[in-house]
Amino acid sequence: MLDDFLVRAFLAGAGVALVAGPLGCFVVWRRMAYFGDSLSHSALLGITLGFLLQVDLQLGVAATCAAVALLVGLLQQQQRLPTDTLLGILAHSALALGLVALSFVGNLRLDLMGYLFGDVLAVSRSDLLWIWIGGASVLLVLTIYWRRLLLATVHEELASAEGVAVLRIRLTLMLTLAVTIAVAMKIVGILLITSMLILPAAAARRFARSPEEMAILAAGLGVVAVGLGLAGSLRYDTPSGPSIVVAALLLFILSLAGGALKWRK
Amino acid sequence: MSRLLEARGIGLTRGDRVILENVDLDISEGEVVTLIGPNGSGKTTLLRILLGLERPDAGNLHRRSGLTIGYVPQRLTISPTLPLSTRQFLQLPHRQPQGKVEQALRETAVEHLAEAQVHALSGGEFQRVLLARALLHEPELLVLDEPAQGIDFNGQLDLYQLIDRVRQDRGCGVLLVSHDLHLVMAATDQVICLNRHVCCSGEPEAVSQHPAYTALFGPRAAQALAIYQHHHDHRHDIAGEPIPLRQRNNPPRLRNEASADEPF
Numbered sequence: 001m002l003d004d005f006l007v008r009a010f011l012a013g014a015g016v017a018l019v020a021g022p023l024g025c026f027v028v029w030r031r032m033a034y035f036g037d038s039l040s041h042s043a044l045l046g047i048t049l050g051f052l053l054q055v056d057l058q059l060g061v062a063a064t065c066a067a068v069a070l071l072v073g074l075l076q077q078q079q080r081l082p083t084d085t086l087l088g089i090l091a092h093s094a095l096a097l098g099l100v101a102l103s104f105v106g107n108l109r110l111d112l113m114g115y116l117f118g119d120v121l122a123v124s125r126s127d128l129l130w131i132w133i134g135g136a137s138v139l140l141v142l143t144i145y146w147r148r149l150l151l152a153t154v155h156e157e158l159a160s161a162e163g164v165a166v167l168r169i170r171l172t173l174m175l176t177l178a179v180t181i182a183v184a185m186k187i188v189g190i191l192l193i194t195s196m197l198i199l200p201a202a203a204a205r206r207f208a209r210s211p212e213e214m215a216i217l218a219a220g221l222g223v224v225a226v227g228l229g230l231a232g233s234l235r236y237d238t239p240s241g242p243s244i245v246v247a248a249l250l251l252f253i254l255s256l257a258g259g260a261l262k263w264r265k
Numbered sequence: 266m267s268r269l270l271e272a273r274g275i276g277l278t279r280g281d282r283v284i285l286e287n288v289d290l291d292i293s294e295g296e297v298v299t300l301i302g303p304n305g306s307g308k309t310t311l312l313r314i315l316l317g318l319e320r321p322d323a324g325n326l327h328r329r330s331g332l333t334i335g336y337v338p339q340r341l342t343i344s345p346t347l348p349l350s351t352r353q354f355l356q357l358p359h360r361q362p363q364g365k366v367e368q369a370l371r372e373t374a375v376e377h378l379a380e381a382q383v384h385a386l387s388g389g390e391f392q393r394v395l396l397a398r399a400l401l402h403e404p405e406l407l408v409l410d411e412p413a414q415g416i417d418f419n420g421q422l423d424l425y426q427l428i429d430r431v432r433q434d435r436g437c438g439v440l441l442v443s444h445d446l447h448l449v450m451a452a453t454d455q456v457i458c459l460n461r462h463v464c465c466s467g468e469p470e471a472v473s474q475h476p477a478y479t480a481l482f483g484p485r486a487a488q489a490l491a492i493y494q495h496h497h498d499h500r501h502d503i504a505g506e507p508i509p510l511r512q513r514n515n516p517p518r519l520r521n522e523a524s525a526d527e528p529f
Contacts, residue, residue, distance in 0.1 A: 029347045151357040154343055161316050161336040162402075164358055208348045 012123040016184045017222025019135040022215035024197035036194045038091030040181045042068045043190040044098035058182045065178035073171050118189035118241025134183040138176045188241040199248035206259035268293050269438045276323030286462045297439040302459035335404030337395045339411045343384040352379045369397040388415040406438045
C-alpha cells in the first residue's frame with residue numbers, strides 16, 4: 001500500500017495536517033502568524049546548510065528554524081526592538097543568506113520550486129517516517145503543556161505569577177513550530193506552510209465551544225483539505241501544495257457561510 | 266496579626282533611571298493596603314517585585330514561608346479567537362474539583378456566567394471572574410492591580426464591597442493598586458502613596474491631607490476624597506433607604522517618611 005505514491009502523499013499530508021491544526025490554533029490565538037511566516041522563510045538557509053554539511057535536509061531546516069526561533073525568543077526579552085522588527089531582520093536575512101549561499105554551491109541540482117511550494121507526490125518512505133515521528137512528538141509536547149500553554153496564551157503575567165515557566169513555554173511553542181515547518185516543507189513548501197497552520201484553525205473557530213474542540217476540529221479540517229487538494233490536483237493536473245492550500249481556503253469560506261447560518265438560527 | 270509580607274528598602278534602577286528607591290511595605294493578615302501613585306510612579310514594578318516576577322537591585326523581601334498569593338491582574342483582554350468558557354478559564358493551568366469552582370463563582374456572584382465565553386464578559390463581570398479564579402487557590406494574600414479600571418461608579422462600589430467581604434470571610438490580606446484615591450474603599454487600613462519612593466502613608470483621611478499627597482495629585486484630589494466621604498457615608502438600597510457604610514472610630518493616624526522607622 002505504501003508503494004502507491006498517492007497513498008504516501010495522503011498519509012504525509014494528513015500527518016502534517018493533524019499537527020498543524022492544533023499548533024495553528026495557538027498561532028491564531030497568540031497572533032503568531034507573522035512569526036510562523038518569518039520562521040518558514042528562514043528554512044531555506046536550513047536547506048542550504050543541510051546540503052553543504054551533507055545532513056538530512058529536514059534536520060537542517062528544523063535546526064535552523066529552531067535556532068532562529070530561540071534567537072527571537074531570547075531577543076524578545078530585551079525591549080528595545082519590537083518583535084516584528086526582530087523577526088523581519090532575522091528571518092528575511094536568513095532567507096537572503098540561504099539564497100546567496102545556494103548560489104555558491106555551483107553544481108547543485110536542487111529542486112528549489114519543490115522546497116518553496118511543496119512536492120507531496122515525491123514523498124518517500126523515509127520522509128513519511130520523519131513526518132509521523134516529528135508530528136507525534138509535537139502533539140505529545142502540546143498535550144503535556146496544554147493547560148499551561150493556554151494560560152500563558154490568555155495572560156503571560158498571570159501564568160508567571162502562578163508558577164508557570166513562561167519563557168520555557170514560549171520557547172517550547174517556538175521549537176514545535178520549527179519542527180512542524182521542517183516536516184511540512186515537503187507537503188506545501190516553506191512559502192505556504194503558514195496557511196496550513198492558520199486556515200484550518202480559523203475555519204474551526206466558528207464551530208468550537210472550547211480550545212480542545214477547536215484544536216481537534218482544525219486537525220480534522222486540515223486532513224479534509226489535504227484529501228480534497230490531492231484529489232483536485234490529480235483531476236485538474238494542478239500543483240499539489242497550492243491545491244491543498246486552495247482546498248483549505250474553500251473550507252474556510254464554507255465555514256464563514258456555515259457560521260452565518262448558525263448565527264441566524 | 267501575623268505578618269504576611271515584609272519589604273524593606275526595595276530599590277530598582279533601570280539604566281540610569283531610578284524606578285524605585287528605598288520602599289518599605291508590610292502587609293498582615295486581614296489587612297487591606299492600598300498602593301496609590303500617578304502613572305509612572307513604579308506601582309506596577311513594585312507589584313511585580315512583591316509577586317516575585319522581578320528582582321529588586323536593593324533591599325530585601327520577606328514572605329511568610331509557603332505564602333499563597335491570589336493575583337488579579339490589571340484588566341486584560343482575551344482574544345475572541347479563543348473559545349473559552351468561564352468554567353474552563355478557572356481550570357487553567359490545573360484542573361480543579363467542580364465543587365470548588367462552583368463555590369468560588371458563587372462567592373463572587375458570577376455563578377450564572379459559568380458557561381459564558383470569557384471574551385464576551387463585561388469589565389465588571391470579568392473582574393469578578395478573575396477574583397473567583399484567585400480565590401480557587403485559597404490565597405492568604407490577594408493582590409489586585411487596578412481592579413476598578415473601566416467599571417462604572419456603582420460597579421466599583423460593589424466590587425470594593427465584595428473584596429471587603431472576601432477579606433472578612435477569609436481573613437486574608439489584600440493589596441490593592443490604584444492610580445487615584447478617589448474611590449479607595451472605606452475599608453482600607455493603610456494607604457501608601459508612591460512616587461518612586463514612599464511619599465507618605467497612613468490611613469486614607471490622613472494621607473489625603475498630607476502635603477506630599479496634595480503635591481502629587483493636586484489639591485483637587487484631596488477635595489475629591491473629602492467630598493466623596495462627605496456625600497457617601499451611606500448608600501441607598503433599591504427602595505432608597507440609606508445604608509450606612511463602615512464607621513471609622515479611630516482618629517486618623519499620620520505617618521510620614523521622616524518618621525518611617527516605626528518599630529513593629
